[in-house]
Amino acid sequence: MSMTLVREIAASHRGQRGALLPILHAVQEALGCVPPEAIPVLADELNLSRADVHGVVSFYHDFRSAPAGRTTVRICRGEACQAVGAERLVSQLQDRCGMSLGETSRDGSLTVEQVFCLGNCALGPAAQVNGRLRGRLDEARLSAIVDEAVVQ
Amino acid sequence: MSAPVTVYVPSDSAARSVGADEVADALASAAARQGRSIRLVRNGSRGLLWLEPLVEVETEDGRIGYGPVAASDVDGLVSGGLFDGAELPQRLGVVDELPWLAAQNRVTFARMGVTDPLSPDDYLRHGGMVGLVRALERSPEDVVAEVTDSGLRGRGGAGFPAGIKWKTVHDCVDALKFVCCNADEGDSGTFADRMLMEGDPFLLIEGMTIAAYAVGATEGYVYIRSEYPEAVATMRAAIEIAYGRGWLGDNVLGSSLNFDLQVRVGGGAYICGEETSMLESLEGKRGMVRAKPPIPAINGLFGKPTVVNNVLTLATVPTVLAHGAQAYQQLGVERSRGTQVFQLGGNIKHGGIVETAFGITLGALVDGYGGGTRSGRPVRAVQVGGPLGAYLPRAKFDLPMDYEAFVAAGAMVGHGGIVVFDETVDMAAQARFAMEFCAAESCGKCTPCRVGAVRGVEVIDRIRAGEHRDENLALLEDLCDVMTEGSLCAMGGLTPMPVRSAITHFADDFYARHASAKTEGKP
Numbered sequence: 291m292s293m294t295l296v297r298e299i300a301a302s303h304r305g306q307r308g309a310l311l312p313i314l315h316a317v318q319e320a321l322g323c324v325p326p327e328a329i330p331v332l333a334d335e336l337n338l339s340r341a342d343v344h345g346v347v348s349f350y351h352d353f354r355s356a357p358a359g360r361t362t363v364r365i366c367r368g369e370a371c372q373a374v375g376a377e378r379l380v381s382q383l384q385d386r387c388g389m390s391l392g393e394t395s396r397d398g399s400l401t402v403e404q405v406f407c408l409g410n411c412a413l414g415p416a417a418q419v420n421g422r423l424r425g426r427l428d429e430a431r432l433s434a435i436v437d438e439a440v441v442q
Numbered sequence: 443m444s445a446p447v448t449v450y451v452p453s454d455s456a457a458r459s460v461g462a463d464e465v466a467d468a469l470a471s472a473a474a475r476q477g478r479s480i481r482l483v484r485n486g487s488r489g490l491l492w493l494e495p496l497v498e499v500e501t502e503d504g505r506i507g508y509g510p511v512a513a514s515d516v517d518g519l520v521s522g523g524l525f526d527g528a529e530l531p532q533r534l535g536v537v538d539e540l541p542w543l544a545a546q547n548r549v550t551f552a553r554m555g556v557t558d559p560l561s562p563d564d565y566l567r568h569g570g571m572v573g574l575v576r577a578l579e580r581s582p583e584d585v586v587a588e589v590t591d592s593g594l595r596g597r598g599g600a601g602f603p604a605g606i607k608w609k610t611v612h613d614c615v616d617a618l619k620f621v622c623c624n625a626d627e628g629d630s631g632t633f634a635d636r637m638l639m640e641g642d643p644f645l646l647i648e649g650m651t652i653a654a655y656a657v658g659a660t661e662g663y664v665y666i667r668s669e670y671p672e673a674v675a676t677m678r679a680a681i682e683i684a685y686g687r688g689w690l691g692d693n694v695l696g697s698s699l700n701f702d703l704q705v706r707v708g709g710g711a712y713i714c715g716e717e718t719s720m721l722e723s724l725e726g727k728r729g730m731v732r733a734k735p736p737i738p739a740i741n742g743l744f745g746k747p748t749v750v751n752n753v754l755t756l757a758t759v760p761t762v763l764a765h766g767a768q769a770y771q772q773l774g775v776e777r778s779r780g781t782q783v784f785q786l787g788g789n790i791k792h793g794g795i796v797e798t799a800f801g802i803t804l805g806a807l808v809d810g811y812g813g814g815t816r817s818g819r820p821v822r823a824v825q826v827g828g829p830l831g832a833y834l835p836r837a838k839f840d841l842p843m844d845y846e847a848f849v850a851a852g853a854m855v856g857h858g859g860i861v862v863f864d865e866t867v868d869m870a871a872q873a874r875f876a877m878e879f880c881a882a883e884s885c886g887k888c889t890p891c892r893v894g895a896v897r898g899v900e901v902i903d904r905i906r907a908g909e910h911r912d913e914n915l916a917l918l919e920d921l922c923d924v925m926t927e928g929s930l931c932a933m934g935g936l937t938p939m940p941v942r943s944a945i946t947h948f949a950d951d952f953y954a955r956h957a958s959a960k961t962e963g964k965p
Contacts, residue, residue, distance in 0.1 A: 307744065310726030315668075315707055342727075349728040349885075350709025352668050368630025369825055370861045372875070373788035374816065406712060406829075406879065408669050409633040410456050411861065412491040412786060412793025421671050425459035 292321055296328045300335035310336060310346055314353055322357035359394045359401035361439030363432075364418040367404045370411035375428075379415055380404070382429050387436060400439045446479040447525045448500035452555065454487035454640050455672040456633065461513055462495040468516035469497070478525055486641020488555030489795025490542060493534065501527035504536040542792065542811065547773065549781045550758045551634075551797045554641050560679055562687055565644045571689070573760030577652045578697045585656040586612050589759060591767035593779030598624055598715075598752030599827065599856040599932070601778075601845045604759075607749060610739035611657040614747035619659040621650050621701075621749045622724065622742070623756055625666040625673070626708050626715035629828025631859030634783040634795060635753035639666065639673040642757070643680035644689075647703065649756035651694060652763060653749050654701040662703040663743075665720050668710050677705050712883040716931045717750040719885060730885045731931045752857070754783055775801035778844045778855075788825075788861035789815045805839030808862055819864035823872075823948065827856020829879055830936035832943035833869060852943060854936075869948035873941045874902040880937040891934025894925045898941065908954025915945070915952065 299316045303309040313332065317324050324347050333340045347353045365383070367376055383389055383402055394401040410416035413425035419435055451457075451466040466482060473480040490496060493509035497519075506527040508519060515532065522530045534540060548554070557564035565571070577585045590605025611619060623646065627635040639646060650662050666674050681703055684690045692700045706724055708714050714723045718732035721743050735741075742748025758780065762770050770780045778800035784807055786793045791813035808814075808824055815821055823833045832853035834841070841851055848855045863872075877898035886892045898921055905914045922938035929935040945952055 308724055308726035311706065311709060311723060314709070345728050346726065350711050352708075352710035366630075369829060369872070369875070370631045370787040372872075373861060373863045373867070405669060405710075406883070407628055407630040407632075409627060409636040410459050411631045411633050411788065411859070412790065413456055413460055413494065414788070416459065418669070423455045423459040423672070425456060 292325070293327065293331050295320055296331045297335060300332055310338075310343070311350075314347060314350075318353060323354040326355055356394075359398050359439075361399060361420055362401045362403065362418075363435060363439070364403045364405040364408075365391070366406070366408045366410070366414065366416045366418075368407035368411070370407070371414035371416055374414045376415040379417075379427060379429065379432050382432060383436070386433070395440075397440075400436065444479070446481045448481045448483060449525070450483045450485045450498040450500075450505065451495060452487040453484035453559065454494075454637060455670075456491055456637070457487050457494040457496070458672075460494055460510070464513035465495045465497060465511050465516060468513040469520070472516050472520040473525070476520065480525065483558050485557060486553075486555045486559050487637060488537060488543065489551065489637065490540070490792070491794035492792050496534075496537075497524070498537055499525060499527050503527065504538060507534040507537040507540070508532045509534060546797050547781055547799055548797050549761055549770070549773070550645075550754055550783055551638070551642075551795060552761070553645065554637065554795070557642070559641050559643055559676060560683065562644065562683055562689075565642075569764065570644055570760075571648060571695075573763035574648050574652055574655075574689075574695065576763045577655055578695060578699065582612060582656045582658060585652065585763065588767045589656070589762055592762040592770040593767075593774070593777070594755065594758055594762060594770065595778070595845070596752055597754035597758070597782070597857065599629075599854070601855070604751060604755055607739050607751070608653065608657050610737070611659070611747045611749050614740060616747050618661070619657055619747045619749075620743045621653045621657070621659045621662040622721070622751075623650055623662070623664040623753055624715065624717060624720055624750055625664050625670075625677075625753050626720055627670070627753070627857070628667060628712040628715045629830075629857055629859055631787045631825065631828060631861035632785050632857045633787070634785050634858070636670050636673050637795065638753055638757055639664075639670070640676045643677050644684065645757045645760060646677070646753055647680060647684050647689065649759040650703060651690065651699070651701050652759050653751065653756060655694075655697075655699050657747070657749055659749065660700050660702065662701060663724055664703065664705045665708060665714070665724055666705055667708045667714075674705055674707055681705065711885075712879075713885045713931075713933055716933065718931070720750070721748065728885070730887050731933075733930055754857075773799040775799075775842060775844050777846060782843060782855070782858045784843065785857075785859045786812045786862070787859065789817055789864050790862040791816050800844050801842050803839060804834065804841045804843065804860070805836075807843070807860060808839065812860075812862060815862060815864040817864045817866075819866065821862055822865040822867055823863045823869060825861045825863070825872075825940065826859070827854040828859055829876060830854075830932055830939055831856050831859075832939050833872060833947060834943065835947045837947075852939070852946070854939070869944040869951040870902065870906050873944040873952075874899055874906070876937055876940040876944075877902060880933060884933055888929045888934050890925045890928035891937070894921055894934065895937060897921060898925075898937075902941075905952055906954060911953070918945075
């Protein structure tokens with residue numbers, strides 16, 4: 291079923307030059323990830339080798355092989371956020387929630403990732419929560435965000 | 443009922459990150475409760491980011507600013523007369539006259555925060571499309587010459603003269619050429635590209651269209667990093683509006699120019715901000731750096747002649763065409779002409795956008811505009827030009843912001859981002875992070891970058907642990923040489939810059955922690 295969708299997505303991008311990245315983004319948008327079984331399908335649709343497609347998927351940090359949790363918190367670890375205590379927020383997540391960067395909680399409620407710069411360098415520490423930018427974070431505000439995610 | 447009062451609340455994602463949406467909602471409901479008719483405009487941000495959310499109210503005296511405003515303040519402010527520009531604790535005065543803003547020379551960012559980003563009529567009312575109209579009246583050769591004469595250099599970091607790049611593409615005879623905007627603004631401490639795309643997207647479209655006309659290109663791409671979803675959405679919406687207005691597509695503004703433009707989204711790879719890696723990514727491949735030559739101007743996207751410029755470079759072109767190369771060229775110093783959009787970030791009191799002519803000193807930006815640190819502690823170090831830029835101590839604050847002066851000081855202006863650190867910073871940890879970042883983001887093509895960065899982390903760890911300090915520092919120096927000389931692009935080539943500058947200017951931090959504790963910090 292989902293592979294039919296992958297084929298449809300590939301077909302709908304056929305007219306575009308260098309369409310693989312837009313296709314991968316569309317697949318991830320539809321399925322929450324780029325599942326391993328999509329790779330041979332995309333290779334077939336685009337007349338590429340499986341190695342080519344796998345190489346692209348694995349090169350970019352964005353593409354996941356399994357869906358993320360219901361809430362994704364991406365903490366900025368760029369220098370500008372480090373200067374205002376981003377690393378404290380990272381250790382808080384590790385200590386308080388027992389989660390390291392890149393992990394999804396066992397109940398599937400929360401994924402925590404690192405990101406290098408969200409372009410909010412004057413209002414750090416920054417994070418992106420389900421795609422939405424947050425600024426001037428501190429331990430309390432981050433806790434509130436995480437708690438909200440776990441409740442959902 | 444009186445005429446509706448116009449109220450501005452920024453839609454910029456930095457403003458929204460600290461509650462601008464909630465403030466806008468609260469203002470709308472407060473107005474409704476008062477039976478007051480307001481016209482709520484979501485403008486771009488003025489760039490006075492420490493004042494966000496910055497609410498502006500249109501009055502007879504001008505646009506009066508209030509900030510920072512929290513949603514919980516709104517009811518009090520409204521009942522206190524905010525809609526009439528009343529004197530209230532958060533009242534800042536007429537925004538255009540605030541010294542922080544009035545002292546700047548806003549050229550590229552002239553419309554920023556003034557207009558509704560997605561209103562083409564606003565854009566026209568505030569001088570939009572004049573540059574493109576002027577360009578289309580002249581020959582492509584003339585347009586290229588105008589850009590060359592302006593002295594405009596690439597704002598992405600490398601500072602290559604834009605006009606020379608354009609001439610190379612123009613002189614190629616290929617039927618298919620491309621204009622690519624590098625909007626993969628991955629450097630920490632830089633956010634001007636994001637703000638411009640969110641706050642004045644038609645300006646970038648106009649600049650790219652002028653570039654297309656000048657070099658004979660018919661297709662363009664804006665490659666935006668996936669970390670900027672709002673910029674992606676705004677640019678896509680603006681492009682659609684521009685097509686509807688005849689600003690893009692066939693026969694742009696009734697001329698013979700055909701230009702199609704689309705947004706492409708990156709995949710979270712820092713290296714794709716390197717131009718050849720970005721081209722590979724646009725072609726649907728891994729973002730592996732290409733060897734140069736051949737240069738992208740001759741052999742670029744899909745092997746065709748391609749202009750690759752940064753957002754700010756392209757967004758400055760309309761001004762150059764509208765007001766002439768001479769006017770732009772008169773600003774700046776030496777070979778750094780025009781203005782730079784400096785970005786103040788990190789541990790800074792007054793962070794945001796300072797657009798001013800090249801030549802202003804680093805100290806005037808950090809202490810003057812920036813007002814020192816947000817924490818109130820003394821400034822210890824600033825990193826200029828992103829993660830690959832040098833760390834500089836206060837002793838270097840008299841350096842003028844000028845490409846060549848910075849190179850002579852072992853640093854780089856880069857994209858104009860300045861990140862401030864207070865005295866609590868551990869510079870050996872920052873040097874380690876530079877290597878760690880390079881190891882995480884290297885495309886892997888060049889061994890000195892791919893492996894060297896990992897070895898760099900290890901060597902710095904040994905130095906910090908006090909193991910054979912002198913020998914390991916010599917080894918690190920040697921490793922930096924190999925990375926600088928043996929890498930194709932700036933990732934491996936410039937990662938040594940923050941590392942070396944940290945060692946040069948903050949040598950004390952490279953003594954073992956326990957050793958320095960014993961000797962009270964100063965071995």
